[in-house]
Amino acid sequence: MSERKVVDARDSFCPGPLMELIANIRLIEVGSELELLSKDKGSAEEVPAWLTKVGHQHISTEKRGDHWSIVVKRVK
Amino acid sequence: MSKHILVVGGGLAGTMVANGLCRRLGNELRAGQVQITLLGTSDRHLYQPALLFVPFGLAGEENLFRSQRQVLDRRVVFHVDPARQIEAVTKKVTTEAGRVFDYDYLILATGSRLMPETVPGMVEGAHWFYDLAGARKLRSALQAFTGGRIVVNINVPHKCPVAPLEMTLMLHDYLTKRGLIDRTTLTYTYPIGRLHALEPVAHWCKPVLEQRGIQSETFFNTEWIDPVNQRITSMEGVTLDYDLLITIPPHAGMEVVSTSNLGRGGWATTDPKTLLHTVHKEIFVIGDTTNIPISKAGSTAHFETETVIANITALIQEGCWSHDYDGKVFCFLETGMEEGTYTWFNYVTPPRLGPPSQMIHWFRLAYNRLYWLSVKGLL
Numbered sequence: 001m002s003e004r005k006v007v008d009a010r011d012s013f014c015p016g017p018l019m020e021l022i023a024n025i026r027l028i029e030v031g032s033e034l035e036l037l038s039k040d041k042g043s044a045e046e047v048p049a050w051l052t053k054v055g056h057q058h059i060s061t062e063k064r065g066d067h068w069s070i071v072v073k074r075v076k
Numbered sequence: 077m078s079k080h081i082l083v084v085g086g087g088l089a090g091t092m093v094a095n096g097l098c099r100r101l102g103n104e105l106r107a108g109q110v111q112i113t114l115l116g117t118s119d120r121h122l123y124q125p126a127l128l129f130v131p132f133g134l135a136g137e138e139n140l141f142r143s144q145r146q147v148l149d150r151r152v153v154f155h156v157d158p159a160r161q162i163e164a165v166t167k168k169v170t171t172e173a174g175r176v177f178d179y180d181y182l183i184l185a186t187g188s189r190l191m192p193e194t195v196p197g198m199v200e201g202a203h204w205f206y207d208l209a210g211a212r213k214l215r216s217a218l219q220a221f222t223g224g225r226i227v228v229n230i231n232v233p234h235k236c237p238v239a240p241l242e243m244t245l246m247l248h249d250y251l252t253k254r255g256l257i258d259r260t261t262l263t264y265t266y267p268i269g270r271l272h273a274l275e276p277v278a279h280w281c282k283p284v285l286e287q288r289g290i291q292s293e294t295f296f297n298t299e300w301i302d303p304v305n306q307r308i309t310s311m312e313g314v315t316l317d318y319d320l321l322i323t324i325p326p327h328a329g330m331e332v333v334s335t336s337n338l339g340r341g342g343w344a345t346t347d348p349k350t351l352l353h354t355v356h357k358e359i360f361v362i363g364d365t366t367n368i369p370i371s372k373a374g375s376t377a378h379f380e381t382e383t384v385i386a387n388i389t390a391l392i393q394e395g396c397w398s399h400d401y402d403g404k405v406f407c408f409l410e411t412g413m414e415e416g417t418y419t420w421f422n423y424v425t426p427p428r429l430g431p432p433s434q435m436i437h438w439f440r441l442a443y444n445r446l447y448w449l450s451v452k453g454l455l
């Protein structure tokens with residue numbers, strides 16, 4: 001498996017974590033994982049909801065101090 | 077020994093940084109201790125924000141361009157000769173014409189490009205206004221429009237976060253003035269679960285769109301477009317019919333960035349504070365081409381250039397670092413044909429939005445002219 005790409009969107013008010021995820025997921029290969037870092041509670045909930053809608057996989061969400069780490073897998 | 081600063085890209089960021097460095101390094105340039113070269117793709121400089129006004133016939137095309145040589149300080153050596161390959165390890169850039177430039181500092185400012193071809197059916201079925209050919213084509217389509225379903229569709233990533241919303245609101249005013257609004261359904265689609273990436277803008281525009289009868293679809297990322305049956309379908313499984321589709325195509329960075337292994341998708345991997353390439357510390361990256369998770373906007377590029385000018389000047393004159401970039405972004409927002417507002421934010425200060433006013437709208441129009449002073453480094 002290729003190295004996991006990390007998208008650090010902790011200081012991103014615009015475009016924000018989910019937009020960063022949408023833009024970056026197309027830059028990784030199918031089957032690879034991406035870790036999104038976000039300080040925004042809203043995206044910790046919104047990201048899994050979006051992944052379900054479009055059919056990518058939500059691997060995990062973990063609270064780490066002041067931010068969340070959300071790991072996703074590109075499925076298609 | 078003379079230091080060579082090579083700027084790749086003659087858009088907003090590249091031009092501003094080259095001009096700013098000339099101002100700060102005047103003595104060194106005169107003494108031959110510093111040389112500044114800029115590689116661009118064109119001898120004309122385009123003021124991109126004015127493209128928003130082209131579809132409505134509100135911007136004379138003669139006002140969109142200036143000669144690149146004239147907006148550049150005369151001390152900058154300028155070549156219309158795009159970079160083909162950047163060899164960061166040996167600090168060499170090879171151009172399309174086969175020239176080879178060595179550098180001490182490279183400033184990468186190649187911006188972004190529209191990629192409608194990455195969405196099936198988009199080239200054939202959609203209009204856009206983010207380049208001049210597209211804006212002209214949309215102007216013709218709008219002039220011929222007599223009513224029907226218009227979809228304004230936003231894809232990621234894209235530069236200028238506010239232009240798509242401005243287009244929607246201006247379109248509503250334009251159709252009202254032409255007496256077509258009662259015969260038109262206007263739908264705005266957005267990729268995430270709210271109507272704009274900037275939270276205060278999303279809150280502000282929700283009732284505004286509703287009052288104007290503009291429909292909206294959130295969580296809409298375009299999967300494909302059927303140009304024959306005039307339908308657009310999202311990855312989330314929603315299909316909309318249209319008579320006129322106005323899209324913001326997804327963007328990518330420039331090929332030279334990815335083929336030179338400086339960043340995937342043409343987005344150069346950039347430290348958000350130093351604006352240095354994460355691996356190659358002689359490369360500064362500014363403007364749309366960074367992979368920093370902030371708005372791709374002219375104002376971002378402008379504030380980044382201020383940091384880079386200060387740092388390169390300090391490194392050359394005093395051998396030390398000046399200061400880091402704080403993530404500042406400033407955006408005007410046209411809320412119709414006659415009113416506007418603005419917002420600003422940085423890495424730690426969240427955005428807020430003031431009430432729209434005519435004065436801000438006029439200031440924005442004035443800025444369209446002031447841009448030419450700003451890019452010359454005079455403002």
Ligand SMILES: Cc1cc2nc3c(=O)[nH]c(=O)nc-3n(C[C@H](O)[C@H](O)[C@H](O)COP(=O)(O)OP(=O)(O)OC[C@H]3O[C@@H](n4cnc5c(N)ncnc54)[C@H](O)[C@@H]3O)c2cc1C
Pocket residue numbers: 084085086087088089090115116117118124125126127128157158159160185186187188205206207235236239330332362363364365372373374375376377406407408
């Ligand atoms: C319709 C519209 C409205 C906008 N409105 C606003 C606004 O109101 N406010 C705002 O802040 N921003 C706005 N923007 C965004 C703004 O124009 C861009 O963010 C800004 O131009 C970015 O500057 P840049 O120098 O990074 O990229 P650009 O200005 O795009 O310049 C990049 C340059 O690099 C050149 N280049 C590419 N590849 C190479 C190569 N290999 N070698 C040499 N040169 C190369 C390109 O030809 C181009 O000239 C708007 C944009 C559009 C399209």
